[in-house]
Amino acid sequence: MKTRQDCLALDAADALAPLRQQFDLPEGVIYLDGNSLGARPKAALERARDVVAAEWGTDLIRSWNKAGWFDLPGRLGAKLAPLIGARADEVVVTDSTSVNLFKALTAALRLQSAETNRKVIVTERANFPTDVYIAQGIAAWLDRGYELRLVDSPDDLHAAIDTRTAVVMLTHVNYRTGYQHDMQAVTAHAHAQGALMLWDLAHSAGAVPVDLHAAQADLAVGCTYKYLNGGPGAPAFIWVPQRHQAQFAHPLSGWWGHATPFAMQPEFAPTQGIRRALCGTQPIVSLALVECGLDIFAQTDMAAIRAKSLALTDLFIELVETRCAAHPLTLVTPREHARRGSQVSIAHPHGYAVMQALIERGVIGDYREPHIMRFGFTPLYTRFVDVFDAVETLTDILDHARYDADAQRDAVT
Ligand SMILES: *Cc1c(COP(=O)(O)O)cnc(C)c1O
Numbered sequence: 001m002k003t004r005q006d007c008l009a010l011d012a013a014d015a016l017a018p019l020r021q022q023f024d025l026p027e028g029v030i031y032l033d034g035n036s037l038g039a040r041p042k043a044a045l046e047r048a049r050d051v052v053a054a055e056w057g058t059d060l061i062r063s064w065n066k067a068g069w070f071d072l073p074g075r076l077g078a079k080l081a082p083l084i085g086a087r088a089d090e091v092v093v094t095d096s097t098s099v100n101l102f103k104a105l106t107a108a109l110r111l112q113s114a115e116t117n118r119k120v121i122v123t124e125r126a127n128f129p130t131d132v133y134i135a136q137g138i139a140a141w142l143d144r145g146y147e148l149r150l151v152d153s154p155d156d157l158h159a160a161i162d163t164r165t166a167v168v169m170l171t172h173v174n175y176r177t178g179y180q181h182d183m184q185a186v187t188a189h190a191h192a193q194g195a196l197m198l199w200d201l202a203h204s205a206g207a208v209p210v211d212l213h214a215a216q217a218d219l220a221v222g223c224t225y226k227y228l229n230g231g232p233g234a235p236a237f238i239w240v241p242q243r244h245q246a247q248f249a250h251p252l253s254g255w256w257g258h259a260t261p262f263a264m265q266p267e268f269a270p271t272q273g274i275r276r277a278l279c280g281t282q283p284i285v286s287l288a289l290v291e292c293g294l295d296i297f298a299q300t301d302m303a304a305i306r307a308k309s310l311a312l313t314d315l316f317i318e319l320v321e322t323r324c325a326a327h328p329l330t331l332v333t334p335r336e337h338a339r340r341g342s343q344v345s346i347a348h349p350h351g352y353a354v355m356q357a358l359i360e361r362g363v364i365g366d367y368r369e370p371h372i373m374r375f376g377f378t379p380l381y382t383r384f385v386d387v388f389d390a391v392e393t394l395t396d397i398l399d400h401a402r403y404d405a406d407a408q409r410d411a412v413t
Pocket residue numbers: 096097098099128130131171175200202203223236
């Protein structure tokens with residue numbers, strides 16, 4: 001079993017370790033929740049000051065041109081593209097993941113509309129709820145006979161995708177379990193049945209290597225406030241590959257997707273290229289901060305991040321299983337590297353209470369129903385010694401039952 005000294009040695013030899021300096025992390029906190037809200041890049045404070053004081057305050061409306069506000073969704077999309085195997089002109093950072101899912105899903109259904117008997121959207125019951133809710137909303141409101149087919153396990157996906165399937169919409173890495181789909185194999189199966197493949201990369205972008213082109217995926221969306229460290233509620237992203245851009249259309253046909261927005265024409269005419277995925281005016285202050293997170297990723301690559309992520313999650317699993325062996329813990333996240341994201345989920349009958357006790361002692365993870373303690377590992381700023389110290393605290397809490405089994409749930413957990 002690894003000692004604290006071993007972990008310090010791993011940190012000393014870690015090529016990614018210096019990047020931690022670029023984040024502002026509070027003293028005395030081990031932050032294992034970057035999968036829910038990434039830590040703040042130091043540069044974000046200066047950038048926020050600049051956008052608010054200089055670009056907005058001094059230059060006022062001239063900043064739409066002068067500071068490049070109008071082009072910001074595409075400029076950030078181009079910076080994000082290499083992290084997901086996309087081309088620079090195929091991604092925009094805009095809107096929320098939920099809204100982008102609505103656009104991508106309706107666009108996929110429309111791409112299939114020539115084939116009138118393809119009405120089924122296939123997804124997982126265990127998908128992140130908003131993904132399922134958006135699909136339910138489309139089926140309920142668009143009144144075109146669309147149906148939702150919810151699959152209970154990744155093993156059932158194969159049989160659930162058939163010649164009535166219009167689109168398969170899956171989250172690549174499951175938020176609760178950390179299970180990672182085989183993007184290439186699932187996409188190939190969807191295509192073999194004539195279905196389109198839409199991936200949600202909320203827990204993948206910046207967390208695991210993704211190659212959308214190698215997988216020949218059709219559409220993708222994802223989040224920037226998790227592993228990409230864009231800031232609370234930062235706009236999400238949407239990917240439309242060049243081969244689908246000319247046919248890509250969705251019902252949120254706002255003026256930012258118009259060919260000539262300032263011609264103020266009464267008829268909608270879509271612009272060319274990825275800007276078709278835009279709807280309306282963007283929250284520029286929040287959008288601008290996304291760049292600070294992306295600029296840190298530009299200093300390394302996803303292969304290095306993945307290697308460290310697996311080393312961190314392996315270490316965490318090994319330490320928990322040896323040191324907490326006497327306690328009723330169940331590993332929920334797959335052991336197999338290829339099926340694991342960058343988190344470790346562990347169930348305990350008092351999972352919520354134990355997580356509250358951890359948070360009170362500065363080890364911040366989070367809780368998901370049922371009974372799951374979720375620990376996110378972010379190689380840009382998580383150290384091996386943090387893993388050791390977090391397990392030390394967990395062991396102490398469990399060995400001495402130092403948690404309040406009646407702890408009440410907060411509004412946000
Ligand atoms: C985090 C997450 C979202 C969040 O959607 P918002 O619109 O930003 O609230 C959606 N889908 C998945 C799979 C997520 O993990």
